[in-house]
Amino acid sequence: MQKAGNLRVLVVDDEHVVADTLVAIVEARGYRARAAYNGEEAAVIADEFKPHACISDVMMPGMNGLELADWLEDHHPECRILLISGQTDTVAPSDSVPPNGRQRRNILPKPVYPTEVMAFLATCQVAAKPGGRYPAELHGKAESQAEG
DSSP, X not given: OOOGGGOEEEEEOSSHXXXXXXXXXXXXXXXXXXXXXXXXXXXXXXXXXXXXXXXXXXXXXXXXXXXXXXXXXXXXXXXXXXXXXXXXXXXXXXXXXXXXXXXXXXXXXXXXOHHHHHHHHHHHHHHHSTTOOOOHHHHHHHHHHHHO
């Protein structure tokens, strides 16, 4: 299994305090993390940082979280994506199931609790190991947390 310190996590939110707080929480648990404050900056950082996981706000100016998720899947397919939103009523359920066979998007409402973030990152540790796959049973667990 991928050790926590080897897992790279990109956190993206246009609210600096949210991004910086999530980075601090993730780093305190032994992961390597970087913050970006918009989708465009996240794309630049992702090309250099090569994240295994991305936690991104949905509603951001410019490239939003759904667009960033699509970009990450195209350019960094090994990166697992967790979307968060303070405006979950504005995100249609169909947005979490993108077309063309892309990953299902888990969207958690803000505030996001550290236990939810750690549960997501635990699934990424499995997927980040060589030849690792995102297990369906863990994917379902993350979905049930998003729905509950």
